[in-house]
Amino acid sequence: MRAEGTATALMRCVHPSRGCWLNWGLETELGAVTGVHSPYSGKRGSNPRPQGTGSGDRTRGTTARPRPLRPLHGAAAGHGGRERAAAMSGGLWCVLSPVCRRLGLGTQPVLPSSLLTGSTAVKWRKGNAGEGCSLPGSSWGERLADAVTPLWRLPYREQLQVKYENQRKVLQTLASRLQELGVDVQKPGELCCPLRPVVPSPVINGYRNKSTFSVNRGPDGNTKTVGLYVGTGRARNIVCVRADHVKNIPSKHKHVAQCYEEFIRRSPLDSCILFHEGGHWRELVVRTTSHGHTMAIVTFHPQQLGQEALATQKALLKEFFASGPGAGCALTSLYFQESTMTRCSHEQSPFQLLYGEPHIFEDLLGLKFRISPDAFFQVNTSGAETLYRAVGELSQADGDTVLLDVCCGTGTIGLSLARHVSKVIGIEIVEKAIEDARWNAAFNGISNCEFHSGKAEAVLPQLLSSWEDTRPLVAVVNPSRAGIHYRVVRAIRNCKAIRRLLYVSCKPEGEAMRNFLELCCPPDPGKKLVGEPFAPVLAIPFDLFPHTVHCELVLLFSR
Secondary structure, eight states, X not given: OOOOOHHHHHHHOOOXXXXXXXXXXXXXXXXXXHSOOOSSOOOTTSOOOOOOSSSOOOOOSSOOOOOOOOOOOTTSSXXXXXXXXXXXXXXXXXXXXXXXXXTTOEEESOOSSOOOOTTSSSEEEESOOOOEEEOTTOOHHHHHHHHHOTTTTSOXXXXXXXXXXXXXXXXXXXXXXXXXXXXXXXXXXXXXXXXXXXXXXXXXXXXXXXXXXXXEOOTTSOSOEEEEEESOTTTTOOEEEOOTTOTTXXXXXXXXXXXXXXXXXXXXXXXOSSGGGOOOEEEEEEEEOTTSOEEEXXXXXXXXXXXXXXHHHHHHHHHHHHTSGGGGGOOSEEEEEEOSSSSOOTTTSOOEEEEEOSOEEEEETTEEEXXXXXXXXXXXXXXXXHHHHHHHHHHTOOTTOEEEEESOTTTHHHHHHGGGSSEEEEEESOHHHHHHHHHHHHHTTOOSEEEEESOHHHHHHHHHHTOOOOSOEEEEEOOOTTOOOHHHHHHHHTOTTEEEEEEEESOTTTHHHHHHHHHHSOOBGGGTBOSOXXXXXXXXXXXXXXXXXXXXXXXXXXO
């Protein structure tokens, strides 16, 4: 590593917050993307679900197979225990560089994510017993920024290089795993297929169109602080910090969060931190669009309140944002959800519209899309346009092609390609999202799309088992971090009509890796994988999440 001046090294030194949590399987909407988590398990009666601002917000399309949330902390069990914990979690540890030591930088026990390039002042590696390095005297805002956007101190060009190296390692791992299964994937550079450079995001700061804010104890001890989490779950000192320094959250979201904090601090009702200890005010979700639309969704634990008391709280919240101090937020929609669970759908606990419009609208690739409170929509709209254009080109779909859009959300991918194909078939688990997709198709005058609501593992096998259409069939899979269910993989693998598959993954090193192996492994009658295996052809990363270590990897398979 080249010698650097003190100022340069300080700016390049990307450090973690003190003792964060790493999640290695609990696929909540946002928690798994940042490495910053609640100290609670996410069961009924525990804290609202973890939050963050890393990659896309998805818990949809297929049923995840959740595993428990466990703490990862440097004091857990010495070096050996830490290595085992890091290996299990996919956690990434910082190696304190000589420059950092010379500068007298301190150490912290846990790192939320990885930095991999030698051009930075800190080298990161996986599974080692190193220590994270931290700049002394960091403010709470800086610590939060380091936790949820660990690359924010790097020039954007270097961020892209970090992500490229991460994706290169993913493809190297895939090649190695396939070779273990007897698949010949030897390619130049030991990759399973060519890897193109990371496609940059058109917008670098404030790009998120959806943010989730928690309510918990702040640095000053106030339990009615609205923000994101830093701290040590093991020591039960989670701190909720305002997101003022987080670069990927737009100012409008921060403004709504500040107003919500003002409201709940005026309220005589307590915040709900542990369900069994009482309290009511929980998280806030803010969604915005390029039209200037803003939707706010407040989650509230009713505890033992009666209907009259609930009606009073809803009226007060509505008054605050409609004509009170929060009117400056200019909300398009204000929703209220009573929930006794960490997370629940509209079907489990309906979103109640307190005032405004029931939906907000966004333009994407010349189409207009309707967005419901819990419908999935890529968090980086301009980045999504770049991604979807590339998906269309890679699909090589033409007027005779049938496009199968698995985990379709509000139909963005399928509808954006509908004019180029014969037919689009979309599948999505969130019923409200399917309602939006159908509305979107009708509003945009698109008549060659059909959308199915339900779990992909239930809908797709039934759909493909009776497939007799002779037209070419191209599949696009865009699941949550949990990947797709084994039955979905099996249905795609065993459908002879599918010769080309595009897998869009925001976490290819996670459960998606299992999907890749199942798609490409030799036929295995024991697992009912009897179809011809796919082979990876091309990989293109798209940076939809600047300042974080995450990106969307588009992996093209063919057979």
